[in-house]
Amino acid sequence: MSFFRLIEKGEGPIRLFVGGLHGREGLTTIKALKSLGFEDVIDGKLIIYNCDPTSYLSTLKRSYYTKQGREIISLIEYYRPSIYVEAHCYKYYEGLTDPDRKKKMGVPPLIELENGVLIGSVSPHIRTSFFKRTDVCITLEMPCIQDRIDTKVLKTYTNILKIIASIKDRPELEEKLARKYPEQVEIARRYAIEFFGDYPPF
Template identity: 65%
Template sequence: MKTGKRGHRRKKLGFFRLINRGPGPVRLFIGGVHGREGLTTIRALKRLRFSDIETGKLVIYNCNTSNYLSTLDPSYYESRQGREIMGLIKEYRPSTYLEAHCYRDESYHDLTDPSRKLKRGVPPLIELERGVLIGSVSPHIRKKLFRREDICLTVEIPCFRDSEEWYRQLEVYVEFMRIVASSRDRDELENRLGRKYPHQVETARRYAREFFGEYPPF
């Protein structure tokens, strides 16, 4: 694991880790993008290791707590946290971008609601298993900052509680991150996830076609 000057500079703002295995794809994983989510997501991001990628870079950043503002609100990207995230994307230019979030139990149905596109303007999230959800990142940055072939994903876990079930959920959450981190491109990721979660991957493809048309995020 190599942490350079950038790591020392950003450490004061939040957890930063740069795993560098030479030439290859760049992945950027960001947790805790709003509110107190970072208190949960740090438990997963700190478990990612040098051995989780074979080539390229994995940049990990967990934000400090902040006022809650949805990433679906365009003004989020004018906030300090939003500008910081956009700065990381522009600096590292990742081909894989993952946002780690957590949600309160009462938000589950809103996040997975089949009519979410009508209510919030974006497709519903998809449950992998044990309440761990996946979807695309905010459309406000998907088209603006990424190429069509890039991987851009959101993954959500229930916010931390000290229970056996939550730690089982954490294992699913971390394993998904490791699959994303170790995949070199979208085709490899879809093939690997498709073997493990065939229904969920097909649903994600359908949502992408319906929402993004010729610009699918997954």
């Protein structure tokens, strides 16, 4: 389900939130992305884009960004965001949080914040090719909605998106997340050091 919204509040950081990058994920992510409004942005821009359903192709594969991911790359190249969020949903929690995910997939496991909402960095292919080291690049996952919406999960997911929509830079993001999720932020920092050297956690 394609959806686009542009929120502008003068000078400030440019934020790009994209959802529904895999298969039918957009049917879930749109419910959170549509809830973001003018009041959630303090300054700068927030661009929200939710993709139409497509065939499934992992963003961890480089081929994603040369085929169906081209429209996402076009948005990144056009807006040049310093804060980038990929909104996803999942059906297999264990695969995303597996401690051996680095060995199997080449990336660290995602970290649960609460209520099944997971956070981590975006694919290394996009992180290192299109963004500066100081930019914020986040993958945010929630369980895919099946028959009915879990309002607790959706609220947690939406609240995290609202936090990211309000920040100006990385220090502010880490400060706000650490207030509510100190353990998880510390784990994210540890993963970043272990897997990427001096690269930031998100």
